[in-house]
Amino acid sequence: YGQGDALAGVRINLEFISANPTGPLHLGHTRWAAVGDALGRVLSAAGADVTREFYINDRGNQMDLFGASVEAAALGNTIPEDGYQGAYILDLAKEVVTANSEIINLPEGVRHEAFREAAYAVQLKDQQRVLDTFGTHFDVWFSERSLHQQGAVEHGLEKLRKEGHVFEEEGAIWLRTTDFGDDKDRVLTKSDGSLTYFSSDTAYYINKRERGFDICIYMLGADHHGYVGRLKAIAACAGDNPDYNIHVLIGQLVKIMEGGEEVKLSKRAGTIITLEELVEKVGVDAARYTLIRYPVDTPMVMDIDVLKRNTNENPVYYVQYAHARIAAVLRNAADLHISVDVKDFDSAQLTHDRENELLGVLAQFPRVVATAAELRQPHRVARYLEELAGTYHGFYADCRVLPMGDENPSSLHTARLLLCASTKQVIANGLALLGVSAPERM
Known part of the structure; x- marks a missing residue:
């Protein structure tokens, strides 16, 4: 029911x-880890064939810096x-060396690459x-490197050239994205022949479409x-309908409060609090539900103290408790x-x-599911x-579901119990769309 x-x-x-x-995945990723997975479930419930994809940014200077940092830590040197x-x-340095103790003895250039890859x-x-622990699973882990290794960047450039939106100026190759509302044209290949990040973005979009996807949804961070404009312009330059074939969602920032103060730093990462640390504080269900229940285009505040309380002011507890309460009523019945x-159901009651x-x-x-x-x-x-x-709690308060004392069960009790069972099923179905459990007991 609901599909x-x-x-x-x-x-x-x-x-x-x-x-x-x-x-580590940090708070900036956490909102999408919950909302992205829930959106995939909702789109599937509406009949779509959904592929969840994680684009691995495994190319560029940040990878070299990362490798150099782990290498320095392993050698006892100062991190750049x-x-x-x-x-x-x-921790990474120890794990890499434990797996391959000879890595530290490699020639310097080879060693740096070995540390980066390991x-x-x-x-x-x-x-x-x-x-996986958070309940978010991907069908495809797509490496940015693979775009370049498979010639997808050159292929994408050729496709855009055929569409008539590529031009050369001052030795660089450009995409005329201003034809489709972007605030400026974008460089694909610099005058020195090196590729821009934008060239990867264009190749990746064209790659997705050529893999047979009708709609490409991008869920991006607040920065x-x-x-938005340049991605839609890519779609238009590729001959697609930017109002249908591509959809870009921007997720605003999440602030975590605990003990009346903002929690900013991660003990392990040295930067912003990690997804794993958030789950340790409140559990998977509370974290997922709370992150999903707000529109993504608005900043949100998560109050750790509220999420630890078993009270009605904790939204996930409120919904899960309704499910568990109905389960208890049905056990008593x-x-x-x-x-x-259902064959004994009399709607006239x-x-x-x-x-x-x-x-x-x-x-x-x-x-509601269709609209979502x-x-x-x-x-x-x-x-x-x-x-x-809330509606169920009001019904339960005003309508006697189980017989009192020596009262004999009646068709009214059966009708109300079936209404309870239906409510339990819908709550379970709804929580499943959010990737949140529906406990039988609390």
């Missing part, structure tokens, strides 16, 4: 997080001033482990506002041998205003679940 076919037959590439493999700091670099492999595996078989109100909210669920998919806004599912939980 539809509005996007049936549509292939969607959903790219999110796409962090550098140079450190512009290198990567934090206890995790020392540390990259370990760090990427750690990111995958953390995301990427300037990318089973002990009393009261039928909850449900005449109370609270019953009709609950039925009305339950009927909204498919529309259409607008790329999974927070609508979370807000709906909170409304449903």
